[in-house]
Amino acid sequence: xxxxxxxxxxxxxxxxxxxxxxxxxxxxxxxxxxxxxxxxxxxxxxxxxxxxxxxxxxxxxxxxxxxxxxxxxxxxxxxxxxxxxxxxxxxxxxxxxxxxxxxxxxx
Amino acid sequence: xxxxxxxxxxxxxxxxxxxxxxxxxxxxxxxxxxxxxxxxxxxxxxxxxxxxxxxxxxxxxxxxxxxxxxxxxxxxxxxxxxxxxxxxxxxxxxxxxxxxxxxxxxxxxxxxxxxxxxxxxxxxxxxxxxxxxxxxxxxxxxxxxxxxxxxxxxxxxxxxxxxxxxxxxxxxxxxxxxxxxxxxxxxxxxxxxxxxxxxxxxxxxxxxxxxxxxxxxxxxxxxxxxxxxxxxxxxxxxxxxxxxxx
Numbered sequence: 001x002x003x004x005x006x007x008x009x010x011x012x013x014x015x016x017x018x019x020x021x022x023x024x025x026x027x028x029x030x031x032x033x034x035x036x037x038x039x040x041x042x043x044x045x046x047x048x049x050x051x052x053x054x055x056x057x058x059x060x061x062x063x064x065x066x067x068x069x070x071x072x073x074x075x076x077x078x079x080x081x082x083x084x085x086x087x088x089x090x091x092x093x094x095x096x097x098x099x100x101x102x103x104x105x106x107x
Numbered sequence: 108x109x110x111x112x113x114x115x116x117x118x119x120x121x122x123x124x125x126x127x128x129x130x131x132x133x134x135x136x137x138x139x140x141x142x143x144x145x146x147x148x149x150x151x152x153x154x155x156x157x158x159x160x161x162x163x164x165x166x167x168x169x170x171x172x173x174x175x176x177x178x179x180x181x182x183x184x185x186x187x188x189x190x191x192x193x194x195x196x197x198x199x200x201x202x203x204x205x206x207x208x209x210x211x212x213x214x215x216x217x218x219x220x221x222x223x224x225x226x227x228x229x230x231x232x233x234x235x236x237x238x239x240x241x242x243x244x245x246x247x248x249x250x251x252x253x254x255x256x257x258x259x260x261x262x263x264x265x266x267x268x269x270x271x272x273x274x275x276x277x278x279x280x281x282x283x284x285x286x287x288x289x290x291x292x293x294x295x296x297x298x299x300x301x302x303x304x305x306x307x308x309x310x311x312x313x314x315x316x317x318x319x320x321x322x323x324x325x326x327x328x329x330x331x332x333x334x335x336x337x338x339x340x341x342x343x344x345x346x347x348x349x350x351x352x353x
Contacts, residue, residue, distance in 0.1 A: 024263075025263065025327060027186075031123055035330065069281070072282070072284060073283050073284070073285045074283075075280075075281070075282070080337055081336070082336065082338050082339070084282060088296070100199075103237065103281050103284075103285045104259065104260035104265060104290075105237040105240060105260075105285060105290070106235055107145045107147045107148075107235035107258065107259065
């Protein structure tokens with residue numbers, strides 16, 4: 001079960017956490033309609049793993065279904081800073097904020 | 108040297124502290140290359156023409172289609188089927204006859220990109236696909252011409268300014284590719300993003316303010332938020348990294 005607190009999704013039955021993952025506007029329908037989900041994890045990868053456990057429909061929008069790797073079209077920012085080249089290995093801690101950024105190219 | 112008419116026309120911006128006649132003269136001397144004559148260009152080129160830049164070359168190989176008209180406000184019903192670059196130039200001539208304008212109906216390719224941008228002071232990236240953007244980025248780096256990037260998707264847009272040899276380039280930020288697809292977009296998004304690009308161009312030419320270098324500005328029209336993301340040069344960047352050199 002997932003609770004919605006201050007427009008952020010909080011998984012019930014877990015210890016309090018404060019890593020926030022901001023959901024791109026066009027994927028929010030796959031994440032209960034919320035802007036932000038609270039997650040646990042010590043790396044960006046673990047945080048996204050926790051995110052996709054709460055909202056499984058997000059998984060194949062973020063990860064290659066065959067290799068399990070982050071899609072080439074996705075970049076991860078932690079505290080507004082690019083996690084490249086560490087990407088999923090980038091450390092994360094309480095209070096951090098993670099943004100999922102898709103490449104956009106329209107003109 | 109500004110004429111009397113020009114002093115009158117640009118009076119309100121010449122009044123801006125730090126802008127002055129000197130800033131206006133810099134704009135008048137500026138030669139701007141714009142890649143793409145769609146939604147972003149409709150905003151960028153309009154405000155650069157209104158501001159009184161010297162020369163603009165607009166390059167686009169497409170022709171105006173009905174589905175362009177929700178956002179590419181340069182192109183009107185009467186322009187359906189016409190070349191987009193020529194359609195854009197026709198409107199700009201009426202807006203400001205003092206700007207020297209050139210339309211080129213061509214696809215920007217690896218074979219012609221360097222020649223197309225030759226002689227221009229800066230490049231505005233107003234294209235609609237990633238391969239063209241990476242190509243412009245590469246040429247900008249090679250020829251050391253500043254690149255003003257803008258992109259949109261739906262209600263979201265991004266802007267970044269690239270100073271070759273000094274700041275992160277587009278390839279430092281975007282490492283992958285995306286499949287070519289029809290992109291959803293509402294007209295107000297490229298209007299806002301294009302105006303920010305034009306602001307960056309004017310600031311760069313006049314020498315005012317702080318540019319969006321090493322900063323990727325994300326605009327989310329649905330949440331009505333502007334978020335700034337820090338980016339940095341990637342030492343291993345395939346277009347501006349150590350192996351390429353400055």
